[in-house]
Amino acid sequence: MSATRIPEATVARLPVYLRALNAMSEAGTTTCSSLELATAAGVNSAKLRKDLSHLGSYGTRGVGYDVDYLRYQISREIGLTQDWPVVVVGIGNLGHALANYSGFSSRGFRTVALLDADGSRQGEVVAGLEIRSFDDLEDVVTEHGVGIGVIATPAVAAQDVADRMVAVGIRSILNFAPTILALPEGVDVRRVDLSSELQILAYHEQRKASAASAPAIVVEQVARTAGGAR
Amino acid sequence: MSATRIPEATVARLPVYLRALNAMSEAGTTTCSSLELATAAGVNSAKLRKDLSHLGSYGTRGVGYDVDYLRYQISREIGLTQDWPVVVVGIGNLGHALANYSGFSSRGFRTVALLDADGSRQGEVVAGLEIRSFDDLEDVVTEHGVGIGVIATPAVAAQDVADRMVAVGIRSILNFAPTILALPEGVDVRRVDLSSELQILAYHEQRKASAASAPAIVVEQVARTAGGAR
DNA sequence: TAGATTGTTAATCGATTAACAATC
DNA sequence: TAGATTGTTAATCGATTAACAATC
Numbered sequence: 075m076s077a078t079r080i081p082e083a084t085v086a087r088l089p090v091y092l093r094a095l096n097a098m099s100e101a102g103t104t105t106c107s108s109l110e111l112a113t114a115a116g117v118n119s120a121k122l123r124k125d126l127s128h129l130g131s132y133g134t135r136g137v138g139y140d141v142d143y144l145r146y147q148i149s150r151e152i153g154l155t156q157d158w159p160v161v162v163v164g165i166g167n168l169g170h171a172l173a174n175y176s177g178f179s180s181r182g183f184r185t186v187a188l189l190d191a192d193g194s195r196q197g198e199v200v201a202g203l204e205i206r207s208f209d210d211l212e213d214v215v216t217e218h219g220v221g222i223g224v225i226a227t228p229a230v231a232a233q234d235v236a237d238r239m240v241a242v243g244i245r246s247i248l249n250f251a252p253t254i255l256a257l258p259e260g261v262d263v264r265r266v267d268l269s270s271e272l273q274i275l276a277y278h279e280q281r282k283a284s285a286a287s288a289p290a291i292v293v294e295q296v297a298r299t300a301g302g303a304r
Numbered sequence: 305m306s307a308t309r310i311p312e313a314t315v316a317r318l319p320v321y322l323r324a325l326n327a328m329s330e331a332g333t334t335t336c337s338s339l340e341l342a343t344a345a346g347v348n349s350a351k352l353r354k355d356l357s358h359l360g361s362y363g364t365r366g367v368g369y370d371v372d373y374l375r376y377q378i379s380r381e382i383g384l385t386q387d388w389p390v391v392v393v394g395i396g397n398l399g400h401a402l403a404n405y406s407g408f409s410s411r412g413f414r415t416v417a418l419l420d421a422d423g424s425r426q427g428e429v430v431a432g433l434e435i436r437s438f439d440d441l442e443d444v445v446t447e448h449g450v451g452i453g454v455i456a457t458p459a460v461a462a463q464d465v466a467d468r469m470v471a472v473g474i475r476s477i478l479n480f481a482p483t484i485l486a487l488p489e490g491v492d493v494r495r496v497d498l499s500s501e502l503q504i505l506a507y508h509e510q511r512k513a514s515a516a517s518a519p520a521i522v523v524e525q526v527a528r529t530a531g532g533a534r
Numbered sequence: 535t536a537g538a539t540t541g542t543t544a545a546t547c548g549a550t551t552a553a554c555a556a557t558c
Numbered sequence: 559t560a561g562a563t564t565g566t567t568a569a570t571c572g573a574t575t576a577a578c579a580a581t582c
Contacts, residue, residue, distance in 0.1 A: 107538090107539065107540090108539075108540070108541095109539085123539095123540065123541065123542090124541085124542085126540095126541085127540090127541055127542070131540085131541070133539080133540050133541080134539085134540075135538080135539055135540040135541080136537075136538045136539050136540075137538080137539070137540085138538090138539065138540080139540090
């Protein structure tokens, strides 16, 4: 089970299933079928069952899945049962939003430091944390054992920040800056690019508009993280 | 060329190529080979050439690609040569960040209105636009012909906002709220989920940590939008 | 036992990649 | 002509899906 390599497309969907299960749990639902969960997550039920089969056999034939049990198993598989200290660099509007984002601080992730190169921002308190100097990066990483870094700086600063992060031992980076980072192998980078997302929507909008005359069978819901590739 | 359907994975990478080409153009580079562009974009050169071949034959054998010409062709294919009015709903920290994001306002996209349901925020000016009431949605969409809506509200409000957007004719939605939206077919939704991204990183971090004893051949750079699935 | 739903099989589809003929 | 690099072919790989046997 855990020994088997889980397909990348499946890994990208596990957080979606987890979110749907959390909503069910909050609503007091204790059991669900693959069809119900798949519908809530916006995927095909065969795909859901195939995905879950990579984790193990956590359902009951004829019955379905126990919501809280499956929630726990997925959390465990992703690694959310342990604590992930995170450092955020670049505390502009986006950095503020990230620092305050509850999904960030809850459930496994803990923002341990907010860093900014701009001296005038340092000392300001955001989401209960004082903004510190970017020079404190190494201290913070060492002290808290940070493995994940979040970059929310302007594009020009991002590569430098990433290089420094890698130099002090960070091997997973979430990059919000609109730049493609060049980093050594073994470092995992995920890029969240607002402008790319808009462009992809625009491409489909354009097609819809030009297909408006002829009847068309087009575009349905697209989950952004479902199906990330390496 | 434009008549052929472009694979979804290719569409998701076009914005990445465009970004790399823009950087080259700004740096004064006039020509590049598929290998150079692929390296800058963080992909395999065979994949780049295959992707570009879906658009047409815009390179010169033995020479490479003219940076500005290719830039124009990709822009045209995506639809960036036309103007895309966008409305942003939910002007918290994230909404502020989006409103100020230059990649949003430049190159084809134009934020025409910022809406917020919170009356106390209305009238405030952000990025040169006055925050208006959410009730103005229909007026804004009609007046400017908005086809793309951005949701940056808290999770609880997102479904309602999306329903209203669809009701007034918006068919493309970029959702930053941590919820899975249920929407009719024909409406295109892309979800940007910070917590999913962190979870995917955590999964790989966990694997790296457990593989730390045995030598491992693992994880390299992952471009988030490269390979979106429907 | 009858009904329901999982977990798995196998077929299909789409995406990636190396290799190379075409051609500047 | 010789060297370089595109655009395309074909093989491979991975992901999706329907269908159904297993089993609660």
